[in-house]
Amino acid sequence: MKERKLRKNDILLIGILLVISGLLFFFAYIAKDSGGSVTISIDGLEIMELPLKDDIRIELSSEHGLEEGHRNTLHIKEGKAYITDANCPDKVCENKGSVCYVGETIVCLPHKLVIKVTEGIASDMDGVAG
Numbered sequence: 444m445k446e447r448k449l450r451k452n453d454i455l456l457i458g459i460l461l462v463i464s465g466l467l468f469f470f471a472y473i474a475k476d477s478g479g480s481v482t483i484s485i486d487g488l489e490i491m492e493l494p495l496k497d498d499i500r501i502e503l504s505s506e507h508g509l510e511e512g513h514r515n516t517l518h519i520k521e522g523k524a525y526i527t528d529a530n531c532p533d534k535v536c537e538n539k540g541s542v543c544y545v546g547e548t549i550v551c552l553p554h555k556l557v558i559k560v561t562e563g564i565a566s567d568m569d570g571v572a573g
């Protein structure tokens with residue numbers, strides 16, 4: 444009788460440990476991959492790096508190195524970056540949606556524009572700057 448009870452408890456314990464380690468892995472995964480900033484490259488040239496923590500809207504145009512008449516609006520909102528109002532023919536950049544994980548990119552081939560999420564500026568820079 445006693446032995447059986449112990450085994451049952453052991454299985455329960457293992458089950459709990461598995462759940463806990465699963466949760467830890469899940470949180471570690473999220474913390475590791477969330478990007479710190481995005482870099483904007485036009486025709487292979489990096490023109491700007493923006494922190495993902497600041498909400499911003501930038502109209503990229505010939506001013507930034509795009510060809511005359513080309514336009515993409517980059518938004519950063521709640522830690523995610525996405526493009527709207529692109530006047531490229533395929534709209535792939537707009538349809539990509541938002542990116543926020545390190546290594547994710549939004550590419551606008553017709554405009555030679557690449558938005559890439561990087562680890563970038565660490566979030567604890569806040570304390571230093573303030």
Ligand SMILES: [Zn+2]
Pocket residue numbers: 529531533534535536537550551552553554
């Ligand atoms: Zn595009």
